[in-house]
Amino acid sequence: MHPVLVDVAVDGASVTLRSYVTFLFLAALVAIGLAGRVLVRMGVGPRPATAGLAAAVLAGLAGTRLLAVILAPSQYAADPASAFALEPSEFALYGGLAGSGAVVLWLARRWHLGVARLADGLVLPIAVGLVLLRIGCFLNGCCGGIATSLPWGVVFPPGSEAWGQQVIGGIGGALFGRVSPVHPTQLYEATAAIILATVALRLERRDAPDGVPALFFATGFLAFRAFNQTLRAPSLDQLLPEPMLVEAYALGALACGVILLGRVASRRQESPLGAGLP
Numbered sequence: 001m002h003p004v005l006v007d008v009a010v011d012g013a014s015v016t017l018r019s020y021v022t023f024l025f026l027a028a029l030v031a032i033g034l035a036g037r038v039l040v041r042m043g044v045g046p047r048p049a050t051a052g053l054a055a056a057v058l059a060g061l062a063g064t065r066l067l068a069v070i071l072a073p074s075q076y077a078a079d080p081a082s083a084f085a086l087e088p089s090e091f092a093l094y095g096g097l098a099g100s101g102a103v104v105l106w107l108a109r110r111w112h113l114g115v116a117r118l119a120d121g122l123v124l125p126i127a128v129g130l131v132l133l134r135i136g137c138f139l140n141g142c143c144g145g146i147a148t149s150l151p152w153g154v155v156f157p158p159g160s161e162a163w164g165q166q167v168i169g170g171i172g173g174a175l176f177g178r179v180s181p182v183h184p185t186q187l188y189e190a191t192a193a194i195i196l197a198t199v200a201l202r203l204e205r206r207d208a209p210d211g212v213p214a215l216f217f218a219t220g221f222l223a224f225r226a227f228n229q230t231l232r233a234p235s236l237d238q239l240l241p242e243p244m245l246v247e248a249y250a251l252g253a254l255a256c257g258v259i260l261l262g263r264v265a266s267r268r269q270e271s272p273l274g275a276g277l278p
Contacts (some may be wrong), residue, residue: 001141001156028057031129038121044111052111056103063099069183070095116211120204123217127197130221131190138186144184145231147171153181165233183231189224196220209267215260222253 006017032053039049104122108115137143141160147153156162158177167175199220202214226249234242 001160002139003141004165008122020136023132023139027132027136030132032057034125034128035122038118038125039111039113040122042111042113042118044113046112052103056100056107059103060096060100061094064096065176066099067095071165080142086148087257100182114210116209116214119211119214120200123197123200123204127217128195130193134186134193138184138190143186143235144233145185145188146233147180148183149181152184155179155181161235162260165235182233185228185232188228188231192228193221194223196224209263212260212263212267215256215263219253219256219260222249222256226250226253244272 003019004016005019005022006015008015032050035053036046036049039053040046075125104118105115107113108118134143141156141162144154144156144160144162144165147166156179158179160179162182163177163179166180171180196217200217203216204213226246229242229246229249
């Protein structure tokens, strides 16, 4: 656990780089760079591509916080300025997806790009961004799992979020500084993103129908997130109850899966072999 990456004094002033915020910006920069290359290959100029993607990232960040404010307005009533904080809590994933997605759809229409093909091209940038974000969470010690006896369980130090959750839950000797190993759910999610993106890219190279690689990634990631959520320790500032979060991810996976099966089925019907099937 390294919540602070760098803390140095420059001309008498302290400069602190926190893990979560640093990796948040790193994820945004890398995702924009990779997505920009995809757009350039699709015929979009470098400058408009960079500007458009930066707008999508900003819309995503705004969307995560906006939905959080809508879901829990009382938490921001006393301190409205906290709505603009870049802390690793009180961000609503679906708000970010809605914000970024709306901008990307608008850009696709403006640049006359196929939405499905564009979505396939953005799988890698999104996956890399997710991996970097989860590394930042792991270093920060947030978004961790419940206690486990598995050999790869991670022990966070006293004072960490995991320690606080175990103290409240009365687990073991947490009150006396003995923290039990927990599931490294941040690394689980990063690993899932890498595996799913690798398969999606292979599908794209094998001339899968447009949209199938992106739908495969979305279906798999949402399904895994539903499972991974059951291993995460409930957070004190969690915006929605645990069962509701699991159901939301599962429903999202189901919706993407149905669309995915529909696209695969339509491709088979269009193929010469499919045309002859009863």
